[in-house]
Amino acid sequence: MTTQSPATPLYDLVITNGTIVAADAVYDADVAVVGERIAAIGHGLRGRRELSAAGCYVIPGGVDIHVHLEMPIGAFTSTDDFYHGTRAAAFGGTTAIVDFVETRPDETMLQALAARRAKAEGQAVIDYGLHMTIGPTDIAKLDQVAAARAAGCASFKLYMAYGLRLSDGELLLALEAIRDVAGMPVVHAENWDVITTLIRRNLAAGRTAPRWHPRSRPAELEAEAAGRVIDIAAWVGTPLHIFHVSCAPTAERIAAAKARDLPITGETCPQYLYLTDDLYDRPGVAGALPVCAPPLRPAADRAALWRALAGGALDLVTTDHCPFTAAEKATGIATGQASGQATGLDDFSRIPGGVPSIESRVALVYDGLVNRGLGGERTAALQRWVAVCATTPAALMGFTRKGRLLPGYDADIVVFDPNVDITISPESLHETAGWSPYSGTSLRGWPTTTISRGEILVDDGEWRGAAGHGRFVAR
Known part of the structure; x- marks a missing residue:
């Protein structure tokens, strides 16, 4: 002093x-x-x-280690580019983000990294890092992981869902490659086989509205996927970070891993701390707006996530910021339901997934932990607020000069x-x-x-x- x-x-x-x-x-x-x-x-x-x-x-300054700026999803691209997204983050008290790199099949990891950096350079108003995504076509490129690590991508995104989904065997190979360069794997954990089966069943039965989105992505199977990848990572011998935990069963899996002294961390997002799945029952495009994955859950899960965040079972809060306009969200809604806003496909699985939160995160977490007392007595709650919004994510993702107010930072x-x-x-x-x-x-x-x-x-x-x-x- x-x-x-x-x-x-x-x-x-x-x-x-x-x-x-x-x-x-x-x-x-x-x-x-x-x-x-x-x-x-x-x-x-x-x-x-x-x-x-x-x-x-x-x-x-806040550190948000999970955002999607200018991210293509099908025919759409998330609405906030690197300028507008980072500007909104700054207004909300966030001074560093981590976005993502995805390779094309004919592209090396370093080429993909250079292309993604080119989108951000000259546009971003706050500092940023990038996760390198490892999809199925990248399994043949695992010898490039060391070069990506040396180029500054210390973390690697693994999907257990969507077209980027890795099989368990591919997860094993990717986790080994990341371990060998002392990188950090970050995982989207859901059971894609169950999800696609339930989507097909619901659509075949005419259950096409947004309310069937959460009913096609069961909380218990989110937890199963998280538990499965935790066990693979433990066998491989690598730390692991679980993205966007939406429900109590997944938080419980992470807490159980911590009790075994495994180096497992988990995050949740403001949408899971503030919103509930009854929003999907709203008519028209209003029900489509909060479609994200994992989906919003019932109020009991929301309360459990606050407890897990305050108690340490969950380590930090990110946003998974991936916004689309109402008109884009309406493309998965039949014309009559959407009140004429879009032609619509009458298929909840075609709604582009993601919600905006990048500007509100720091204040929303403060309100819950401090104002509403969910973080305990005020001094402890204030400290926890800063830990989950800034200090822990900075340390976890290797921002060695961020996340603390200390000389030299x-x-x-x-x-x-x-x-x-x-x-x-x-x-x-x-x-x-x-x-x-x-x-x-x-x-x-x-x-x-x-x-x-x-x-x-x-x-x-x-x-x-x-x-x-x-x-x-x-x-």
């Missing part, structure tokens, strides 16, 4: 009079920045520019005002889908100032950032 003397040179920027919230402490102090790094934490610090955080929390700093009242709406957000699954949700507490590597991107709610500030972080 630094106390500045009158003769000490001024810092470039000082955030004064705030309450610092770390994953392991809450205390009052100033934060000083020189260039792109935090230079000091202390009292009475002076800067060439000073920002008062009186009455506010000062936290490390990147000056990724957020001022969060706990007394701001906001009702979420498309107009209050900076995402481009034109709708939000949290519309009408009233929160107390919202980020007001976001700083990335010493540059103020959002200044008391006003945009000051620029495309291209964000850099690829080799992890």
